[in-house]
Amino acid sequence: MALTRRQLGAGAAAGAAFGIVRNARAASEKVAIGILPLVSHAPTIIAAARGYFAAQGLDAKLVTFQAAEPMAVGIASGDIDFGVTAITGGLVSLADKGAVKIIGGSLAEKKGVDGQKVVASNAAYAKGLTDIAGLRGKSYAVTTAGSSFEYVAYKAAQKAGFPASDITYRPLQTIPACIAAVKTGQVDAWDMLPSIIAILLHDKAAHVIAAVQDFIPDYQVTTVFTSTRNIDKRAEVVKRFLAGFSRGIDDYDAALVAKTMAPKEVDAIVAEIHKYVFAGMPLAKARPHITNGVMHVNKGAALNVASVADQLAWLNANKLVPAGSTMKKLVDTSFVKTF
Amino acid sequence: MRLLADRVGHRYGTTEVLRDIGIAIGGGEIVCIVGPSGCGKSTLLRMLGGLEQASEGRVLLEGEPPAGSLNPITYIFQDFALLPWRTVEGNIRLVLEDHKLGATAMRAIVDDVLERTRLKDFRAALPRQLSGGMKQRVAIARALAVRPAVMLMDEPLSALDAQTRELLMDDLVELWTRERFSACYVTHNLAEAVRLGHRVHVLSRRPGRIRETVEIDMPLAERAERAAELEAMQRHIWLVMREEARAADRELADAG
Amino acid sequence: MPDEASGPAPARAVAVREVPFRGGGFRPRTNSYVSWAVFAGLILLWEAGSRLGLISPIALPAPSQVLGALVDLARTGMLWKNLSVSLMRLGTGWVLGSILGIAVGLAIGLFTIARAALMQLTSALFAVPKIALLPLFIVWFGIGESSKIATILFGTFFPAVIATYSGVDNVDRNLIRMGQSFGLSWGSIVRKIILPGALPAILSGLRISSAIAIVLLVAAEMIGAQYGIGAYILQAGSLFAIDQLIAGVTILAVLGLLISWVIARAERRFLDWRS
Incomplete structure (x- = not known):
């Protein structure tokens, strides 16, 4: 004991x-x-x-x-x-x-601070993709299914009043692949952080058609x-x-x-x-x-x-x-x- | 038709391997070429067969090849050179296929040479299933199929064991007795040379020249029984060659 | 001496023992029962480990969950949809890559100019990771089927080239000389001596390139693929749905086994002349 x-x-x-x-x-x-x-x-x-x-x-x-x-x-x-x-x-x-x-x-x-933008490829822009309503029936670059890109596209469709299934998603896995696809017009639209959008705009490789904060406030x-x-x-x-x-x-x-x-x-x-x-x-x-x-x-x-x-x-x-x-x-x- | 080497010489780079060779093959005779290792005998055979170009002199064909000869100058290789993926029959057909003979004619030739070389039962066998002796028989059948005027045999029995060599020598003698083909037979085995050669050219060590030519005036068919006379002849050739062989041996060792 | 007639017998006075056997061993054989039993045993252990909580569901899903994912795939019809597009890409890319590779390999094996021009280039490009070029492939071939097929084609082309020309290089020169000595035409020598002689090397090259094709399928389907086993795996990875991830990988593994079985059959059929 x-x-x-x-x-x-x-x-x-x-x-x-x-x-x-x-x-x-x-x-x-x-x-x-x-x-x-x-x-x-x-x-x-x-x-x-x-x-x-x-x-x-x-x-x-x-x-x-x-x-x-x-x-x-x-x-x-x-x-x-x-x-x-x-x-x-x-x-x-x-x-x-x-x-x-x-x-x-x-x-x-x-509101009031720079934010993410939705861009259209030059070719798509020339054919009239100038606002989110134009996304209907167009292709949209995403990294993977279920990524934030798809969510943004869904919210854009919701705001413009058409079903998100009218947009064709193209999973490209990486940001560089998405950039390449937008630059060559192989996808019609994409969204991204402002710093990368600035590079695309500088190369005159895309057009901004909307700011994400306009249809997803306080995202x-x-x-x-x-x-x-x-x-x-x-x-x-x-x-x-x-x-x-x-x-x-x-x-x-x-x-x-x-x-x-x-x-x-x-x-x-x-x-x-x-x-x-x-x-x-x-x-x-x-x-x-x-x-x-x-x-x-x-x-x-x-x-x-x-x-x-x-x-x-x-x-x-x-x-x-x-x-x-x-x-x-x-x-x-x-x-x-x-x- | 005769095959002639006219003052043929050859060098690989700065090494002279053959000098001033003059020989004639034809008239249904077997011409043997013996010599120490590295004396250029195989090179000479390749030149006779048009597989290598002589740096000096010429290799000439005298007269027309006999009618029906598909490949007047035909080679038999030491390692048989059979396609392992073709059967016995396929290997013989290989050398006939380019001649547009027609199915029946080709079949007839194949049957004929298989019969003559007693290979009928092995028609469908693959080379890997055959012994060395059988493989060389197939190679001989293949050579016969193109009805050659001159056969060039490059140490055809060297890859075989002694017993098989004896058997094949008997076969060749029997075949020659029937067909009376002309051949140039290169070997380093003097027993083969005196058994099969009507004429034996002894080459010197490098650069190979003809040291001596021995005519053997004994019918091939009788030679198996007259072994003692052949033995004397073989001894004579060995005496001619021995010094050359010894010198060549030392030379190679030095070179190594 | 009647004893001598019956052969040598051990002398009685001297101690006699048998020479101990020292050969044997070093020749492992395959036993399919054992390999299946080990396989089944591992799966059972894995399942038990998962059920008992020894294997974290984050580290590995239970085999039953993987099976569930496979059943889901089959029930929804997505298995066939994914598999058919993947097989189309694999088949087209691999067949085209192999045919082109064998042709170029033959050219390198046969012609001095082709050898001088292409051999170093091939060795250099073989080492380039095709996946790193994906963004460029998008620019060159688009995001449709052609870029996916091109990825697999590029991946399988180089091994086929290298296998073919080294196969041609290793064809017994004496057989070629034999063909020449019988006056065979150039075409006959290539068709009947060189190609069959290089076939063992070409087939083992194809075995390797088929594995590379399956590896590259996932990379190929990184480019804008909505369906396909590779796309399924990528999506499962990004959603951290590991049961689906393992299910997709299992499908690829089975595919690899099938292709290797087909090539083994082809080897047995075409190379039966080897001892």
Whole structure:
């Protein structure tokens, strides 16, 4: 008996020691954050560069991905802790399996700020595709079925008052393939972030026929998400990540959207972003690509739940996600302001 | 028709392999060429067959080929050169197909040569199913099918074991007795040369020249029984060749 | 000495033992019962692992779920719709690529000019990843069937070229010399000696290129394909519907097995002359 008690005592002491170690380590908790080399991921880059995560006691490591899908899978598998991506069938499917959850909002359409555009190829434009009503019976470039491109086309059809099935979708998998198809007139229309649309317009390879914010107001384009394991076991870390991330958003907004920041400070921020985005170009050449066509990011990573619900309803209606995928499984609204 | 080598010489780059060769093949005789390794005997045969061009001298045809000869100068190869994907019959047909003979004529020729070489039962066999001796019989049947005026035989028995070689030599003697074909027979085996040759040219080591010509005036059919006389003749040729062979052997070792 | 007549017998006084057998082994044979049993056993283990929660549904779907996805495909008629367009693309691309490849390979094997002009070029282009050229393929061939067929055609063309010319190079020169010595025409030598002689190499080239064709099917159907097994797999991947993903991959694997079986039959039929 006595022996057992002594053993128990030793166990408790060891537990206490572990507790101390864990608290000490919590001061600098390691987190891996997935980003894509796009300007829309600048808030994360800025927060990491300016030490906003470190200030929250997070030892943040940025991991660059080339596509959103592997990033989502990386979060589900636990290799990555946080990521920012569009609401796709893949993300919802992972959420339905209980692996990931949306915890905040990022990129969004906002009146008065540059946003996504729908473009027509030169050939289609010449034949009269000049507004979204003209999309009826035309072909539309998408990356994959269930991607945000298809959602945008669906909303355009809804706004113009014709069934979305009257549009022919052409899955082309990658953004470069979509660009090539638009440039050569093999698809009639496509939608994209303003920075890439600017390049197409510069090459006189397409015409803008509509702004996405005109028919999907306050569209929540990308969201912040993490693994359910993090929410359950490291809720404190999630909160601290969002706090650091929010400071990154504030700087992003001041430097690139509202442009209230001092030019010198802006330069420093652009240089930081350039380490990840358009890194293959010299800074002077990359600068306009970084500073032009910057979209709005929700302050405090606030989440437009209504927009997310609308996108989920569309995915469900088109059977692009497991039957019965719900907002409850997809979104955890306890971390940020929602609207 | 006779096949003549007129002062033929040859060199590969700076190496002279043959010099001033003059021989004649025809008249239903078998001419054997023996010599040490590397003396250029196979090269000489390829020139006689038009498969290689001599750098000096000429190879000439004297007279017209006999009527009905489809391929006056016909080769028999050491490794038989049978198409492995064709049957015995198919291999014989191969050399007839380009001559537009008509189905019946072709069939008749194939039947005839299979009969003459006693291969009738093997008509549908593939080369891989045949022994070395049988393969060479097929090659001989194939050669006979084109009714050659001169056969060029490049060490035809060298790839065979000793017993098969004996059997095939008997076959060749029997065949010659019936057909009286003319041939140039290249070999390094002196026993074959004295069994089959009416005339034996002994070549020197490189560059190959004719060292000596031995006429063997004994009917081919009798030679199997008169082994002792042949033995003496073979001994004589060996004595002529021995020094050359020894020198050639050393030369090759040096070169290596 | 009656003993000697019956052959050598062991002497009685000396210890006698048999020479131990040291041969055998090193000749693995295939046993189809064992391979099926292992296959079935793995599937059962996998199913059990999934049911017991040892295998996370994110890592791998249960075999029964994959089967369910296959049944769904068959019931909705999409299996045949996807399969038929894919087979059309595979067949057209592979057949055209192989025919062109064999023709070019023959030219390289036979003509000095073709060899000088094309051999290095072929080796260089063979290494180019066709998938990297997809955006260009869209510009060159459009997003219709031609770009998909072209992707497979390009992928299968180069292995066919290389297999053919190395096959021609390896044809026994003595057989060619034999053909010449019998006065065979150039065409006869090519048709009756060189082509059959190169056939083993060409067929093994086709075996490789058929596998490449299946690999490239997914790449080919990245370009604007609404239907097709490759498109089905891509869509399943992007929706993270892994049961469908594995179902699609299973279809491709079965397709690969079928094609390899057909080629093995062709080899047995055309190359029975080999020992």
